[in-house]
Structures are given as structure tokens and as C-alpha cells.
Amino acid sequence: MKNGKLNRRLFLRGAAGFTLALPVLPSLLEDEAEAAPTGVRRFVALGTPHGAVWPQNMYPAAPQGPETMTYGGHEIRRADLDMTANNGRSIISPVLSADSSLLTEQIRSKMNVLRGLDVTFYLAHHRGGHLGNYAENDGNGMDGQALTEHRPTIDQIMAWSDNFYPNLSTILERSLVIGRPGMSANWSNPGSQSGVVQNITPESNSLVLFNRIFVPDEDPMETRPLIVDRVIDDYHRLRQGNRRLSAEDRRRLDDHLDRLDELQRKLNVAVSCGDIPVPTVSSNEVQNQASPAFHLNATAQAQYWSLLNDVIVAAFICDTCRVASVLAGTYHSDYDGDWHQEIAHQAELPMWPFPNTPLPDNMGPGPQAYTVQHHQRFFEDVFLDLVSKLDQVPDGDGTLLDRTLVQWTQESGSRTHDPIELPVVTAGSGDEWFRTGQYVDYRNLNSPAHTADQDNAVDSHTGLVYNQWLGTVCTAMGLEKSEYESGQYGGYGELILSTEGWYSGQGKYPSSVLDVMGEELPYLES
């Protein structure tokens, strides 16, 4: 271990406490140049509801003299991710701003901000779209192209890929699914990719999650053989018996047997996390005991997510899990009202319709002010909290963050109910696959979607397809295209060319855009 780096014990003492506050280690900055691929990749997907952050609040200012190229039939752009400092705050954009101790130059250099990625059909409220299961939505397809067939999400494809997990000897949980339901889905029989696609029930109690990835010290007296073999025999006994069962009964038994095989594998995992103190406080306790009430208590919300982030980091340190998905709710603001209607669905309004409720300072006018506050707090309290913790744990010649891709996506683009210009904010290079420190703009500036006017601050354009981003992530995480691609076009996720006349993306995805969907997005590969 290099001088000055944290060891597990130091980190995990923090993990056991209420919140994890790690000091910034200058030595890690020096290590960055030495980082080299290790073949171990990790992935964290963070999702938030609604979106509807105006572009000028979400993205960096238009760079001067960006590098450009023609791709997908239109001009795209990239520039170094610019950041300024003001009064102890580091600022990439109003949303992407934080205390300078968290949003450091090192973190900036490991981030990417992507703009101009769209879902090609109307997709309003959804949970599964972040990771490619667009059918997990509240209703689409008024043009007769409603999505009903659910598909596994990319985190689960990774979790069951031999290319992502070439060696499972330390893996207790193939993935952690955290927060609200609907973000992650997989086959009922993931091993054989058969059965039905079902949502994976998330867990939000950090202590419960911790116990899934934690291996306590072994009791040397524990030498009894496990009964799991006999449990498997019991299911085989029923499955292969001559008593009457339906074909679907047998399919469910096969699913269960596959799960038992996975349990058996996990019960034989040999890994040492024995020096990790078990946390004494859970996220649920923080939520339930918050005063003022949790939904109005920014401090408690930060503690809640910090405890959940600690579990992800602890899992990565122990190498008992390498994939996590997190779907957050609508907290993270001071607004004590009906967020869905009064904020999210009015986010385009340039003025504030509730004069008795004060607006947050320096966040802009109207409902957008709370939208910005909500997203800025998520960025600082959840995204950066996780990213900075990952970046302070050594891993090979770099840090855990260097082996990880953390992505933050939002339900909608810059207008609510609208999947155009879905923001993608990332950190980490995914084991040196990603070139980082960039602001990449894939929009086609000759293809307007929404046009700003006096009632609407959103000026948006169509660009490349979000499926291409998901495919790029899969490739970066070591998956073969045959593991995730299907259908006529590349990338990951269903492609529907909407014919709904009111939809601003209708008819704006030419073959030049669709034909490149199977490629890795330009500017991203290192």
C-alpha cells in the first residue's frame, strides 16, 4: 500500500458510523496518471424522477471553439468540461455545482456530461427507461405502438454476464437494487435467460443491504455440511416426480432451482470482509426518526443516501458486488407541497405561481427554482457523495472510481414528459475505458424539438439515440454485443419510430442516426 492511502479499516470505520466523511488525499491525485486497466469493472446507475431541468441550468455554458465532427449525419461537439470556483463552490452548471471540497478538480477530470441523447418515441412517466426497459412506463403508444414486452435492464445483463463477472469467487450479490421499484428487471430465470421478465424489488434499508454484501468472520467450529444440497434435491424430487403439474409449474420450479444453484454458489464464497464493523444506524432509522420530517429535512436526506452509498462502496471494497442501481424519489428540495403537479409539471413556467411560498435562493425563477434545487442537492448529496468516496479508496494503481462507471440519468429531458435531451452525467472511467473530463453534445442543432419563447425557457433539439449510450455502457463494461443487442438496430433497448403527431421527436431520427446505433458513442472511448 502506498503511503497515505486509506486502508480498509480506516474506510470501514467510517462506514460503520452515521455518515462517511473521508479526507481528501492529495496522494491520490498523483496516482491518477499511474492508473492502468485491471480487468475489474464496476457499474452504478443513479436515476431520478421527472427531470425537466432547463438546459441552461443542467449543462455547462456553450464552450468556445469546441472540437466538432460530423457523425450520424449531423455535427456533434465536444469540449473539456469547464468548471469555475466561487465562494467555496465549484460550478460546472447551476445543477452541477457543489462544495469545492467535494467537487474537486480531480473529480471534474473524471466526469463526463453528455447532452443530446433521446428516446425516439413518447415516453412520459417511466422507471425502467434509465437502463433500457422502456416498457416499464405509465402508458405509451397512442399511435398503436405501445410497448408491452419488458426486457432485462443492462445492470442485470452485466450481473449475469461471464464477461463482466469472469470470476464469481468473491461475489455475494451480483447486483444491488436500491430505492424505488421499477428501475431494474431481469428474467425469472436469469441463468438461462428464460421465463418472464420481472421487476426486481429494491431494498432501501442500508443495514439489510449491508448484510447482503458482508461476510462475517467465520466460526472455526462451523463445519457442518450445508443443507442447500438437500434443498435442491427436494425441488428436483418434486420437479421430476410423477405427480401432476402444469408446464408453467415446472417452469417455476426450474426458475427456483436455478436460484438455488446461485444460492449454493454464494454460500461457498470465500472472501474476507471480517474487519468491517457492522453499521449501527440504518437509512430507515434516519428516515423514520428525522425531525423535521424527512421530506423537508435536507440533512436527514443526505445522511440517508450517504448510508446507502456506504454500502455500495463497502461492497466494492470487499469485492462482493460490482453492480448497483439506485432509483431515487422526489425529495431533495425544501418544497412542502405537491411536487408532481406544482413543480415537476410546471417546470417550464418562467414565474412562480405560489407567492406565499418562498423560492430557494439563487436558483432561478418559478417552479424551475425548486427543480434546480432538487437536482443540485441530488448531485451533491448523492452523486458526488458516492463518487468522492469511491475516489478515496485505492484500487490497484488507481482508485475504485477509476474502475467504476457511475451514471446519473433523469426520467425526462429538459421538459417533463419528454424524452428528448436526456441528461447523462458520469464519473469514473470504467477501468480506463472512458475518456473523461468532457462535455459532449450530440444534438443536431438543425433539428429543433422545442423552441424557447416567453412561456417556455426550453430550447431543445433531437440528437442521437439513448439506446446507443446503453450499448456503449455495455461494451465499456466488457460485454459482447451478442449479449445485449437484438433487432434491426444496435445499442440496447426497443426502438420505436413514433408517429404521434404531437410528439416533438416524431420523424426526426433519420437512417444516418439509426445506422450508427450499434457503434460506441464518439468521443468517449479513451
Next chain:
Amino acid sequence: MKLATTSFSRRLQGRRPWAVVLSPLAAALLAACTGIIGSEDGVPEGPDVPPSTPTDFSCDPDAVPEALPLRRLSDVQYRNTLRDLVTFALPAESEEVMTEIAFQTAQLVADVAANDGGDQRYAKFSRLDQTVQQAHIDTGYHTAEAVGAALTENPTRIATVVGDCATDADPGNDDACLDDFIRRFGERALRRAIDDEDVAFYREPAGTAPLEPADYADVIALLLNAPHFRYFVEHGQGGFAEDQVAPLDAYELASRLSYHFWQTMPDEALFAAARSGELLSDEGYQAQVQRIFNDPRTTASLEGFFGQWLQNSTLEPLDSRLGSPAFDTMRGSFTPTPTLREDMWQEVVDSAVYYTEQGGSFEDFFRSDRSFAKTPELAAIYGVEPWTSGEPPAMNDPARAGLITRAAYLATGSANTRPVMKGVFLRRAILCDPIPPPPPEAESVEIELPEDASTREYVDALTGTGSCGSCHIPLINPLGFATENFDALGRKRDVQVLIDPANGDVIGEAEVNTEVVPLVETTDSRTAANAVELADQMLESPKPYACFTRQYFRYTFGRLEDLDRDACALADVKHSLDAGAPLSEVLRTIALSDSFKQRSFDTP
């Protein structure tokens, strides 16, 4: 004075003389209007024809019902069964054991309530979650191990659980002792008869005598991991044939009854009826159905059904806007507490259970003029004394129309009523009518609005023009407007007080208009003067009865209904409702239907 025609966003720039707070769904529903209304099969119909739920279930005796394949115990059922098995094995220390395994049970996976898609807010049942995920297998395995360890923690417990023969000085009787335990405990855990082959299989981890505590623990853990413990394994009578449909055997029937009505394993009397075969006779079966239904344990299951079906999940905490000028003016001296919302939800459930237990009909429950408010706070909203026991107090208010005017469906948590939300709830949860999903671009609606507009006028103006009106006018708004003579706490009002949201000042009054054309039935264009007449029209329609039938079917069978293949079971319940039978009889009817007593092995 009329405001100039303007967009919604522009209009909001002007000073509003009263608090404007639309429901969360309002914007979504503003956006729901494209001039096309989906029919039941998804085929667009004309804009003037609201969709309708099927209300007539035609039983084809030859139709093969669907069946949920290898249904698993719900989270609640799994926990209850563990508790009851522990109590069976170690009655004096069951609470201690459940405390000792609390770490493992805290890891169990909670079920996620679901409905038939579309609007995800109402009428969702956790029994519809039939996913089997890795966490189910993992946590169940570790819980079983923990139960085994706890039940065999010391010789005293082993003696009670397994028998004195397990702890006496004679190791020669250990094998017989264990075999006897497997037969007794195994029958309860697996909910079926245990034969010699089973005994041989489940005793294998214990090895040969002399047996140690860990040997007994392993046997218990193995039994609690068995497919017959975690699932409802059903082979049907004569379980070797290839029939598409077969009647359930006695143990399978016992499980269906106990888990449907009690959410847990059969009791000793039910096991005895299964063991003896008495349950397979009509007389024996009906006697058990009656006994089970009359058992107090049924109440929890009834609460589960009515609570999940009728919960208004969009009701916000009623104390969340204390301090807001508009809300404070609206509430006056009434100060909602943090528990008032839950009290409102519970009142609906209590009313359903009361009429079920007192022999009331669905109509009695629907029209009830009684208050089931148990707290002074909620009772004050109705102007009655809290209900403690016996006959609930009458509201004596002719404006109250029963279920649809209970506070849970009138209150909002804000200063304003939410007619759109009220209408969606009644249309979706009570009538089971579908409503199309929302498209975007909802904000730009051209409206004209008088300055002293009521909430009704505001919502009408906002949603009644353009394509929005094709959904809101016929389907949603009227059902909500009919109860506009109640304020946002569910209190009766004669006028709507207009409040300046900036300072809470009362600046005027607006007329309350509850007259609507509810279009409960597509072809029924009658006017309803108020909520009472709306309730009349609803009860004259077959829709609430059909909707109740469909929701109860889902709760019973843990799946969505197939209107053709499941029509016989649906028809049984619906006929009972149509005949005005007591709710208790209606709820028992499902257990008497052929579908409940048989199993389909057909694969569609």
C-alpha cells in the same frame, strides 16, 4: 370581469384571488386528452363515447379457467406461517423465538402491490406480486436456518419441539423420535400428508443416532425450505392423471381456505378435516367455510382486501400545510394531526368490516350514513361523537352519500378540493372504467376564466376545452364535481370561500354547484343533483358490483381475471351481489365456486 383568452402559463402570471392547487394527477390528466378514448380492447372509439368496464360475466361451464402457476406464499402469508409453526412447535416461547429470528425476517422481501396497469395509484393488491427473486430464496434459506437453530437452542426447547425422547438418556430412541417429529411438524409445514418416503428424505441431514441439536435444526431448516412450504403445490385429486382441470385434494383445499381467509396455515381443526377427508364432502366443506369465515382471523384478511382496494393513496398528509396562509384560513380552528390521514383510511376499512360482520349488503356499505370515526378529530369532521363500540353514530346529514363522501375521498391535504382526483378515483377504483394515459403538452390550454371562479369553474375551464374535454368532461370531472359541497378536509360547505394565497385573506365566495351528468353508464345522460343522486346512479348501474367482483377475484386468486375463462367464478360473486346478499355471504361465495376448489393444469 373576464380575463383575456390566454394560455395556462400566462394566466398564472396574473394575480389569483384564491389558492390554486391542482392534484398531482391533474396535469397528467390534462395531458390525457387527444380526442381519442381507448376502449377496453385498446381500439380507439369516438370522442363522445366513454369506455366502459364489462359488467356481465357469462359462465361457460366448459371453459377452462386460468391458474396461477406454482403460486408462492405472499410475504404476509410467509411471515404468518412461520409464526404459527413456531407456535405449534414451541407455544410457550413463540414470541421469544420470533424475536430471536428478527434479524433474518428483517431481510425478507416485501411484496410490491400491483393492479391491471395504466393508472398505478388505485386498487393495487400485494398478492399480485408473484415474482420469485434471488432475495426470496436467499432470505428464506437463512430464515429457515435461524428458525431451526432457535427451536433447538437448548434441551428444554428440543424436548418440547421434538419430544422428551430427543433429550433423554437413551440414544436408541432418537431415530423414532425424529421420525415422529417429521410426521407431526412436517404435516403442518408442508400442508400435506407425510409418508415414509418423506420421512426418509427429510431426516437425511440428521444422520444416525445419537442425534445432536444441530441435527434437529437441519431437519427443521430443510422442511422450511421445501417447495411445499414456500409454494402452494397443487396436484389435484388423483394427481397422476393428465386432466386439464382437477379438483383439489383435501390438504390443498385446506390451504386455499386458510390462506385466503386467514393469510396463514390451516389450524388443527382444518388439518383434521383434511386428514379425515371430511373436507371433500359438500357438507364438510361448507361447514369449514362457515367456521373459517366466522373466525376473528378473517378480519385481518378482510382489512387487507378492502384496505388495498379502496385506499386513496393520493391523499397527502393532512398536517403538511399547516402554516400555509391559504390552508390555515381554510381549516379555521381545526388543526389536523399527523395521524388524521391514516384515521380516514382506516374509517373506510372499518365500515366495510362492520357491514360484513353485521350482515350488511354491499349497498348498505356503499350508502352507509354512519360514522366509523374512532378519533375525536375525524369525528369532528362529521359532527358526531367518536365511535367506540356497538352501533356507529349516525351522521344525520342528508348531504352525505355514504362511501363516496367519506373524508378519505374528499380531503386533499391542501386548501383546495381536487375534483379531478376525486373523479379519477371513482372512475377507476369504484367503476373499474379505464382512462387513457396522458400525452404531453398539457400546459398550453387556452381558457377564459372569471376572477371569482369556483374550483369547479376553474377545472372545467382548464380541462374542458380542446382535446382535453373528451376525457375530462364525460369521464372524470363530473364525478368529482358532485362532492364539491365538501371542503378540502371533508367538511360540508354551502359556498366555496375564496382565499388569497398570498396572505390567507378571505376575498369572496363562490357558488357551489354539485349538479352533474355523471355518465355512470355511457347511455345514461341523467342529471345528478349532488353526491346522493350520484351514489343512486352508481348503485343502479352494474358497474360497482362488477368492479367489486373483479377486485375481489384478483385478491382471491392473486392474478388478473380473464373475462372469458374466469367468467364462472366472476358470475358467482356478481350474482350474489346482484341478489343483495349480505357481504359476508358474497365474500364466502368465492370459496364455494368451482374455480376455488379446483386447479387448472392447462398451459395457454
